Amino acid sequence: MQLLKGKPVADGIREKTAVLAAKLLEKDIVPTLGILRVGANESDLAYENSAVKAAGAVGVHVEKYIMPADSKEDDVLDVLKVMNEDDSIHGIMIFRPLPASMDEELIRNHILPQKDIDGISDASLGGLFTGDYRGFPPCTAEAAMTILDFYGIDLAGRRAVVIGRSLVVGKPLAMMLLERDAAVTVCHSKVAREKTEALCREADIVISAAGRLKTMGAAHTNPAQVIIDVGINFDDEGKMCGDVDAEAVYDKVAALTPVPGGVGGVTTALLMYHVALAAQAAAAENY
C-alpha cells in the first residue's frame, strides 16, 4: 500500500507561498492573516500556535483578535468590521464553533468575500455549486483534491464516494469531484453502515470527512481503492486518528493518507497560500 503523505504536497505549496510573499515584501506588503478567537478553548489555542508557526515559515504575518468567551454577538461583528476595513489584514480566519449564544451563520457571512481565505461564507460556498468561483474554496476540501492531484490519481469517469455532507467539507468536495468528472456519491450518518460499505467497496476513491473514529473499516475497501482521510479525531488514549481504521485497511487498499501527516498539514499550507493570494489581489487593486 502507498502512503499518500501530505508533507511533499505541503512543501510545494509552502514554496509557492514563500516566493509570493517575498515578491510582495519588495513592495512593502506583508501578507497578513487576521485570526479572530472568542474565548480560550484548548484546541483553538493549539491550532493557533501551529498556525502562527506555519505562517512565519512562509513570510505570512498573523494578527490576533482575541475576545473574552462571554462577548456579545454585536461585539464580534464590530471586531469583524474592523478587520474587514483594515487594509493591512488580507485574510480572516474565525475559530469555530463560536459560543452557542452567537449566530454563527450571521457572523461567517460578514467576512468580506476577498478576505474569506477559508471559504466559509455562503458567497464562497455557493460559487462551488454554481460554478462561479469568485471566492476561495474551503481549505480542507481543497487539500484533499490537491493530494489526489499531486499523486496523479485520475478522477474523470471514476467512482468517488464522499462520507459526510457538511457544508465545510463534504458538500464542497462533492462539487469539486463532480467538476472533475467523477461519478460522485455522498453518504452520511443517515445511511445504514452496510449500504455505505457496499457503495465504498465499489468506489475507486473514497474521501472520509465524517469526523468520527472508525468511520471506515476493511468492509469499505477494495484492493484498487484510494482513500483520503480528512478526519481528525482522538482515540481513548488521546492519540490523534483519522476517520479510517488504518490498521484494518492497511493491506486492503492501494493508497491511503496517514493521520497525522496527511490532509491536515496541506490544509494549513493552503490557508497561508490563500492569504498570500489575497494580499496579491489587494495589491493589484490598489496599485
Added chain:
Amino acid sequence: MQLLKGKPVADGIREKTAVLAAKLLEKDIVPTLGILRVGANESDLAYENSAVKAAGAVGVHVEKYIMPADSKEDDVLDVLKVMNEDDSIHGIMIFRPLPASMDEELIRNHILPQKDIDGISDASLGGLFTGDYRGFPPCTAEAAMTILDFYGIDLAGRRAVVIGRSLVVGKPLAMMLLERDAAVTVCHSKVAREKTEALCREADIVISAAGRLKTMGAAHTNPAQVIIDVGINFDDEGKMCGDVDAEAVYDKVAALTPVPGGVGGVTTALLMYHVALAAQAAAAENY
C-alpha cells in the same frame, strides 16, 4: 408497474394556487408573471401559449415582454430592470437559451431574488447548497421531489441516483435528495454507460435529467426501482419522449413517471404557485 402520473399532483398545486390567487384578488392584487422572450423560437412560443393557459386557469395574469431576436444584451438588461421595478409584476421568467451573443449568467443574476420564481439566479441556487433557502427552488427539480412525496416514496437512507449534473436540474436535485437523507449519486455524460447502469441497478430511486433519448434502458433497472423521468425529448417521428426507454423498462421497475403526463405539468403548476407566493410575500411587505 405503477405509472406515477403528474396530473393528480399538479391538480393539488393548482388548487392551492387558485385559492391563494382568489384571496389576493380580494385585496385587488392579481398575481402576475412577467415573461421575457427574445426572438420567436417555435418551442418558446409553444411553451408560452401553454403557460398563458395554465396561468389563466389558476388566476395568474401573464404580462409578456417580447424583444426582437437581434436585441442587444444591454436592452435585455434594461427591460429586466423595468420588470424588476414594476410592483405589479410578481414573478419573472426568461426564455433560455438566450441568443449566443448575450451573457446568460449576467442576465439571470439580474432578476430580483424575490421575483426569481424559477430559481435561476446564483442566489437562489446557492441557497440550495448552503441550506439557506431564501429564494424559490428551480421548478423542475421541485416537481420531481413533489411527485416522490405525493406518491409516498421514502427517501431517507435510500440510494438515489441522479443522471445529469446541470445547474438547473441535476445539481439542485442532488442537494434536495441529500437534504432528505438519501445516499445520493450523481452520474453524467463523462461516466461510462456501464458504470451508470451498475450504479442505477443498485438504486432505489433514479431521477433522469440528462435531456437525451434512451438515457435509461432495462440495464439500469431493478424490480423495486422508482424512476422519475425529467427529460423532454422528441424522437425521429417528432413524438415527445422522456429520457427513459419506457417500453424497455416497463415491466422491470416498480414505478415510472410517464412523458408526457409526468414531471412537465407539475413543473408548470409549481411555476404558477410560486408567482402566487411571490405576490403574497410582496403584499405582506407593502401592507
